[in-house]
Amino acid sequence: MIQNVQSAADLAPAYDLVVVGAGPAGLSAAIEASTHGLAVLLADENESPGGQIYRSVDRASDADLTRMGPDYAAGRRLIERFRSADLSYARRATVWSVGPADEEKGDGAHALEVGISLGGIARPIAADRVILATGALERPFPFPGWTMPGVMAAGAAQILVKSSGLVPSGRTILAGTGPLLYLLASQLLRAGVSVTAVVDTTPVENWRLALPHVLSFATSPYALKGLKLLLEVHRRTRVIRGVTAIEAVGSGQFSALRVRRGNKSLHIEGDLLLLHQGIAPNLNLTLAAGCDYSWDERLAAFRPTVDVRGASSVPGVSIAGDAAGIVGAVASAHQGELAGLSAALGLNRIGQGAYQQRRNQLARNLSLALRGRTFLEHRFRPGKTFRAPEDDSTIVCRCEEITAGKLREVAALGVPGPNQMKAFTRCGMGPCQGRLCGLTAVELLAHRRNVSPGEVGYYRLRPPIKPLTLGELAALPHTETAIVAVAGFVERACDDRQDAIHGSHQ
Numbered sequence: 001m002i003q004n005v006q007s008a009a010d011l012a013p014a015y016d017l018v019v020v021g022a023g024p025a026g027l028s029a030a031i032e033a034s035t036h037g038l039a040v041l042l043a044d045e046n047e048s049p050g051g052q053i054y055r056s057v058d059r060a061s062d063a064d065l066t067r068m069g070p071d072y073a074a075g076r077r078l079i080e081r082f083r084s085a086d087l088s089y090a091r092r093a094t095v096w097s098v099g100p101a102d103e104e105k106g107d108g109a110h111a112l113e114v115g116i117s118l119g120g121i122a123r124p125i126a127a128d129r130v131i132l133a134t135g136a137l138e139r140p141f142p143f144p145g146w147t148m149p150g151v152m153a154a155g156a157a158q159i160l161v162k163s164s165g166l167v168p169s170g171r172t173i174l175a176g177t178g179p180l181l182y183l184l185a186s187q188l189l190r191a192g193v194s195v196t197a198v199v200d201t202t203p204v205e206n207w208r209l210a211l212p213h214v215l216s217f218a219t220s221p222y223a224l225k226g227l228k229l230l231l232e233v234h235r236r237t238r239v240i241r242g243v244t245a246i247e248a249v250g251s252g253q254f255s256a257l258r259v260r261r262g263n264k265s266l267h268i269e270g271d272l273l274l275l276h277q278g279i280a281p282n283l284n285l286t287l288a289a290g291c292d293y294s295w296d297e298r299l300a301a302f303r304p305t306v307d308v309r310g311a312s313s314v315p316g317v318s319i320a321g322d323a324a325g326i327v328g329a330v331a332s333a334h335q336g337e338l339a340g341l342s343a344a345l346g347l348n349r350i351g352q353g354a355y356q357q358r359r360n361q362l363a364r365n366l367s368l369a370l371r372g373r374t375f376l377e378h379r380f381r382p383g384k385t386f387r388a389p390e391d392d393s394t395i396v397c398r399c400e401e402i403t404a405g406k407l408r409e410v411a412a413l414g415v416p417g418p419n420q421m422k423a424f425t426r427c428g429m430g431p432c433q434g435r436l437c438g439l440t441a442v443e444l445l446a447h448r449r450n451v452s453p454g455e456v457g458y459y460r461l462r463p464p465i466k467p468l469t470l471g472e473l474a475a476l477p478h479t480e481t482a483i484v485a486v487a488g489f490v491e492r493a494c495d496d497r498q499d500a501i502h503g504s505h506q
Contacts, residue, residue, distance in 0.1 A: 002083055005041075005090040007119035012088070014126035015041045017343050018114045019133060020095045020285065023051020024329045025321025025336035026133030027078055031085045032340030033131075036349040040087035041125070043095050043116055049082055050075055051135055052155065053329045055162040067190040068162070069183070071225075071329065078333065093118040097463030098130055098289040098317065111316045115463060122472035129316050129343040132286055133336060136279035136322035139301070139382065140440045141176060142389045142396050142404070144247040146275065150254025154184050154276035167191045170271025173257050175199035175246055178278040178380045179226065185233045196270050197238040199259055201277070203383040204242050210378035220372025221330070240266065245385070248273055277382045281323050284433060288461040290314050295454030298377050299326060300387060301439060302458050308363075310339040318342065326377075331369035338362050388443040396444070397437040399430020407441055411448035418442050419460050431467070434459045 005011055019030045022044035030042040042049075050057050054075030057065075065073040097115035102124075110126035117123075138155045145151065154174065160166040167188060173196050174185050185198050210217075217223055233239060245260040254273050259266040280301035287293060292305040292313035303325045310318040320339040321332030341358055344350045350358075389396070392405025402425050410424045418434075418441050421427060427441050428434035434441075438459055446453040 002085065003088045005088055005093075005118065008090075008093075008116055008121040008123040009119070011041070011090070011116065011118070011123055011125055012039070014110050015039050015088070016127070016347055017041070017129045017131065017340075018043065018095075018112075018125065018127040019131045019340075020044075020098075020114075021051065021133035021135055021321075021323070022046065022049040022082075022089075022091075023053060023133060023135050023321060023332065024075075024078065025135075025323070025332040025339075026051070026131070027082045028333040028336030029131045029133060029320055029340035029343075030087050030336075031081055032337045033343050034085045034087040036341075036344035038344060038347060038349060041090060041127075042087060043090045043093040043114075043118075045092065045094055047091060049079055049089070049091070052159070054078065055159060057162075060162075064162075064165070068187055072162075075329075090116065090118050094466045095285065096122075096466045096468060098132070098285060099463065101126055117466075117468060117472055120469075120472065122468060122476055124477065127316075128347055129318070130289075131310070131336070131339045131343065132289070132312075132317065132319045132323055133321045133332075133339075134282045134285055134323045136326060137282045137435055139277045139280050139387075140396075140436055140438075141275045141277040141386065142394050142440055143245075143386065144389075144391050144394055145249060145254070147395050147398055148248055148250060148254055149252070150250065150271065151248050151273045151275065154181060154274040157274050158184055158187070161187065161191065167193050168272045168274075170194070171196045171269065172272045172274060173197050173199065173268055173270040174274045174276070175201065175243075175257065176276040176278075177202040177382050177386075178276055179222075179229075179376065180279070181276045182229050182233050184274065184276070185237065186229055189233070189236045195237045197240055197268050198233060199243050199246065199257065199268070200239060200241045201243045201246065201383060201386055202241070202380055206379050206381055209381075210375050213372075213375035213378060217372040217375035220375075221369070222372045222376065244383075277386060278380060279322065279326055280439060281325060282435075283323075283458070284435065284461055284465045286312070286319060286323065287458065288463045288465045289317055291317060291319070293458065295452060296325065297452075298374075298381065300381055300443075302453075308338075309342040310335055311342065327370060327373060331366055331373070334362055334366035334369055338366065384443075388440060388447055396440045397425075397427040397430065399432055399436070400426040402427040402437075404440075404444060407444050408448060411445045415445070417457050418445060419457075421445060422459065428459050433461065433465060 016038040017033050017040045019026045019042045030040050034040045057075040058079045094117040101110050101113045112127045114125045247258040256269045281303050286304045293302050296303045304319050310320045318339040320335040345355045389404045394404045415421050442453045446456045
């Protein structure tokens with residue numbers, strides 16, 4: 001049975017495996033590893049398991065399940081399996097660091113140390129293996145007016161629907177690209193929301209790139225579901241395709257969306273604008289842990305470097321699900337299972353023969369779940385003008401209110417990468433730590449330098465990747481080196497003060 005951990009003080013000093021994130025990948029990894037006898041801790045920031053895709057599914061009513069669709073309802077079976085697993089679960093927990101274990105704290109038996117905050121207490125936890133299943137983030141979608149009241153991310157609206165049953169009450173416009181845009185439109189329409197229009201910014205030329213992969217897509221689980229979804233949305237609301245530019249307008253509050261399609265302009269009035277431009281791997285904890293990464297041109301995003309089992313460049317750290325590359329809920333679950341199985345093999349909890357048999361089964365399931373993904377990646381790749389805004393007045397960094405023009409100005413000075421750009425502008429230094437501006441800043445700089453974003457690189461992230469209170473920091477256990485360093489600093493400061501006082505009397 002699940003052991004619920006209420007406070008960081010109740011955590012064991014060490015676990016065989018720590019899994020970060022309770023979405024499809026994290027839940028599946030924890031379940032798989034626990035079946036092989038590993039002592040597993042699953043840590044997640046949310047109130048209940050499920051991640052974004054299965055958020056609050058265990059509390060959803062029958063009406064909720066009908067409105068959200070069968071893919072959402074399928075999460076209940078995964079949650080039920082998780083509830084019966086033998087492992088520890090820390091909800092509302094923040095994991096703010098993953099790194100090598102401090103040799104001063106033990107005998108070196110555990111390779112890794114995980115920083116966790118829970119219940120107002122922070123603790124470093126030792127682990128033999130760590131699986132990062134931190135999921136994805138909605139891609140930045142900067143354009144004129146995107147920061148005004150009445151404009152919000154589609155994912156945020158979906159959280160409100162799943163968590164609290166809250167839906168928009170006024171005229172709602174959805175804009176952007178990607179399958180999730182149409183999924184949310186369908187869910188809102190079923191909930192009785194007045195969806196005025198779906199404004200599709202997918203580049204028309206994407207069809208040419210996706211066409212060679214259409215046969216694979218047609219034989220995938222996505223094809224029929226996707227067709228039904230598109231037909232439902234087209235039948236129930238206005239869909240505007242081939243959009244090349246948008247602007248949110250209003251006097252202190254969103255009131256209309258200006259849309260351009262080639263040489264034609266449209267003016268769509270509304271009360272709420274929901275934005276979605278696809279998703280990208282959530283890299284902050286991955287990069288802070290020191291994992292290698294690279295630019296994926298097809299995704300137009302950075303992704304960590306992992307092998308077929310999900311192992312990263314950092315020994316003992318694996319990455320599964322959308323955190324390793326956008327694969328969808330079903331494939332994420334299979335990747336989580338593979339990562340959990342590999343952890344069991346690495347800790348000698350399963351024999352090579354049994355491992356190989358189970359691995360082959362999971363690999364077949366994963367291959368089927370991934371069929372059609374290449375088509376989707378080409379078909380819904382966001383356009384360059386929406387990833388890197390041409391209007392210099394457009395805000396890119398919402399935390400520090402840095403515009404695209406300011407970033408181009410700094411890029412013209414010859415800064416080599418986003419970390420130097422951060423030093424000049426504070427772009428990426430706000431509470432989100434680059435989650436809402438990182439990709440845009442990198443692409444603007446890469447375009448200015450006429451190189452690939454991979455050559456420019458991403459922000460250098462260091463722990464803690466999430467805010468810690470001073471009380472949590474002060475309560476952390478201290479190593480002998482830290483005590484000596486602080487004591488020595490205080491002692492030197494006192495000596496300097498005494499010398500200053502003595503000198504003033506001479």
